Amino acid sequence: MGPGLIFWHPKGAMIQFQLRRFIEDTILERGYSLVYTPNITREELFLRSGHLPLYAANQFPPMAAGEGEAESVRYRVKPMNCPMHILIYAAQQRSYRDLPVRLAEIANLYRNERSGTLHGMLRVRGLTMDDAHIFLREDQIEQEIFQLLDLVELVLGKTFGLSYRLDLATRPDKKLGTDATWDQAERALEQALKHRGATYRVDQGGGAFYGPKIDIKFNDAIGREWQGATIQLDFEQPERFGLEYTGEDNRPHRPVMIHRAIFGTLERFVGFLIEHFAGAFPLWLAPEQVRVLPISDDQLPAAREVQSKLRAAGLRAHLDERNETLNYKIRDAETHKVPYMAVVGQREAEAGTVAVRVRGSGKKQEVVPLEEFVKRLQAENRTRALSPLT
Ligand SMILES: [Zn+2]
Structure with a gap:
């Protein structure tokens, strides 16, 4: 019902849900706070942030005011969370001791991408981003970039086994702010990369309109390049919104802001995962983890018992109760790339065992x-292992 708008069916939704859980649990351990903000706000917010008019072509047109509001008021659906998170930061007095303030939100965003650029799940108009904004002091930039690169390594390197590279993207032609601010921001990112001993390439002119960024690029199983994670440094928006914190000297100071996403959009990332694993997802991501197969109807009660024990242990187990041959059911489970099959025959039913078949074996x-x-x-699921534990 509209180009670039994705309907997530139950299996895809389960993959998205697992990714969300993973990233939320991971960042909560690292000092982030979760926030939720509205999908629409008054247009004036985007004028203040500088998205309008600069970014107008990528935003959906305005909506009329709600009932009881002045007729001149217009609303916009959000293409980004930055201005909303800025308002949450600005709603309180902040002291130098409170920083960094890390606000995260997995949000639905809408961007009016040109129809010619839309492409399956990879380029969409309705996107889900694992977004966060970090408000910090200038002397904290390097440490925070290090923490973010560690997070990228944990998620992309350790969990998904990907090798990736870093691009430092510098000021584009269409930009906010002065060259002096851009010099400062580009230098800060470059310093952090150098001090970390990271290898990176420079992407001249590839930055966001409000600041330079580090883009993380990786290849899938068949060598195609993907871009997901991004770390963007922004001196401009804190200035526009007059953000402050009280320094050790009791005076007001301006914080810096980092915009970052690890998966990027979940549409694109799940699109990548489907291609990369060719549908054979690791256990923790597989929509269906175990299929329980009774050999005949006589074993149905025992098979139901197996399913309910697996479910009670937090595993996604389905029962194939169809009146089909075992061979047919096995082939079907293989086609759906279910990681495990648990066959229950008479002997297994009596002994409290299952005959296990591992995908691909x-x-x-x-x-x-x-x-x-x-x-x-449970162990394989909990550790988010890429392949079966032996
Ligand atoms: Zn942002």
Whole structure:
């Protein structure tokens, strides 16, 4: 019902849900706060942030005011969270001790991308971004960039096993702010990369309109390049909104702002994952983790018991109750790339065991006590392992 608007069906939604849980749990351990902000606000907010008129072509046209408001008032659907998070920062007195303030929101954003540039899940108009804004002192920039690069390494490197590279993207032609501010921001990012000993390339003119950025690029299993994560340094918006914190000297100072996303948009990232794993997701991401297959109707009660024990252990187990041959059901589970099959025959039903088939291991089957099977899968699920634990 509109170009570039994605409907997430149950399986895709489960993958998105797991990614959200993962990133939210991870950043809460690292001093972030979660916030939620409205999908529409008065247009004046985007005028103040400088998105309008500079970014107008990418925003959807304004909506009329709500009932009871002046007729001149206009609303806009949000293309970014930055101005909203700025308002949350500015709603309180902040002291140098409170910084960095890290506000995160996995938000639905709408961008009026030209229809010719739309492409499946990779370039959309309705996007879901794992966004965050960090408000900090200038002397904290380097430390924060280090923490962000660690987060990128944890998520992309360690969890997904990707090798990636860093691009330092500098000032574009269409930009806010003075050259002096840009010099300062570009230098700060460059220094952080150098002190970290990171290798990077310079992407001349590839920065955001409010500041330079570090873009993280990686390749999928068949060598195509993707861009997701981004770390952007912004001296401009704190200035426009007159943001302050009280320094050690009891005087007002201006904080700096970092915009960052790790997955980027979940549409694009899940699109990448589908291609990268060719649909065979690691256990923790697989929409269906185990398929329980009774050999005949006689084992249905035992198979139901197996399913409910797996579910109670936090695993996504489905039961194939169809009146089909076992071979047919196995082939079907293979087609759907379900990581594990648990076959229940008469012997297994009596012994409290399951005959386990691991995705990609052909006809190999191993009979294990149900409890052991549950423990093994829980460990694999919890550690977000890329392949089965042995
Ligand atoms: Zn932002």
